[in-house]
Amino acid sequence: MLTLFSRKLYKNGLMILGWGLGLALLGYFLFDIYESMFGMNIDLQQMLAAFPEEMLAFFGGDVDIFDPAGFIHLEFFSYIQVILGIVAVSGATSLIVKKEEEGSLELILAQPVSRSTVFWSQLAALILTLVLILVITWGGFALGLASTDSFDLDQGQLVHPFISLFAVLLLFLSLALLLSMILPTSGAASMVSNLVIIASFFITSLAQIDDRLEGLNRFSPMRYYQGGRALSGLNIGHLLILLGVSLAFLLLAWLLFEKRDLRFSGTGWLRVAIRRKGDSF
Numbered sequence: 001m002l003t004l005f006s007r008k009l010y011k012n013g014l015m016i017l018g019w020g021l022g023l024a025l026l027g028y029f030l031f032d033i034y035e036s037m038f039g040m041n042i043d044l045q046q047m048l049a050a051f052p053e054e055m056l057a058f059f060g061g062d063v064d065i066f067d068p069a070g071f072i073h074l075e076f077f078s079y080i081q082v083i084l085g086i087v088a089v090s091g092a093t094s095l096i097v098k099k100e101e102e103g104s105l106e107l108i109l110a111q112p113v114s115r116s117t118v119f120w121s122q123l124a125a126l127i128l129t130l131v132l133i134l135v136i137t138w139g140g141f142a143l144g145l146a147s148t149d150s151f152d153l154d155q156g157q158l159v160h161p162f163i164s165l166f167a168v169l170l171l172f173l174s175l176a177l178l179l180s181m182i183l184p185t186s187g188a189a190s191m192v193s194n195l196v197i198i199a200s201f202f203i204t205s206l207a208q209i210d211d212r213l214e215g216l217n218r219f220s221p222m223r224y225y226q227g228g229r230a231l232s233g234l235n236i237g238h239l240l241i242l243l244g245v246s247l248a249f250l251l252l253a254w255l256l257f258e259k260r261d262l263r264f265s266g267t268g269w270l271r272v273a274i275r276r277k278g279d280s281f
Helices: 002-011 013-039 044-049 053-057 068-077 080-093 097-102 105-109 115-146 155-182 186-206 211-217 227-232 236-259
Strands: 262-264 272-274
Touching: 002 013, 002 115, 013 068, 013 080, 013 115, 068 080, 068 155, 068 227, 080 115, 080 155, 080 186, 097 105, 097 186, 105 115, 105 262, 115 155, 115 236, 155 186, 155 227, 155 236, 186 211
Parallel strands: none
Antiparallel strands: 262 272
């Protein structure tokens, strides 16, 4: 298990460094941007008033941009869950099924290794990949915070939005992994999962200005994502909902992988299924 885990993590090394360092630099310079913007005599209130309410809903809605925490949410945490959510979906849909489509999974399972070992080792490496990206990103934010006196925040508070971000990313990852076990191709699972992310973003954003969407919004993962609002305290209830649903999806995906036939011979809607020894036709 350790060999499969370490190999997968090693293959994700460039992704960890690329996304982690890129987002860390963005986080670091956000603090300079805040000081530059509010150091200039610009009537930002008047500028914001010119934007329609519908547009502002997609970038935090009632978040106060003049508050440091609100600024961080608006400029980073209001959209990063969509970007990294798509990254998580891509990793999840290629975790198992992509190897089936390439024909490499049957070679792995031909070794003295169980399906559970393959599943959980690959999954652990992908989850750790996301964690390392977020930790590096948090490091950039922490350095930026240390370089300014304009933010009445401490490093501990700065961790909270990243915990909320990890929870919603884990849900998108687990959903994509589950769908990859149900739908016939990794491409189909990726498409449906990404549609869920985009739809969730739109529903939760529009629900801030249209109460009629609140019933639908209850089923939207984005509703339980706090983002920069977590700087003032984590909503443990929302966090547990995201983690609980994620765990349920992961367990279902694991059970399906354990029980179903191994698919091979290319991608597409029609693929050959190979049965394990002892299975009846």
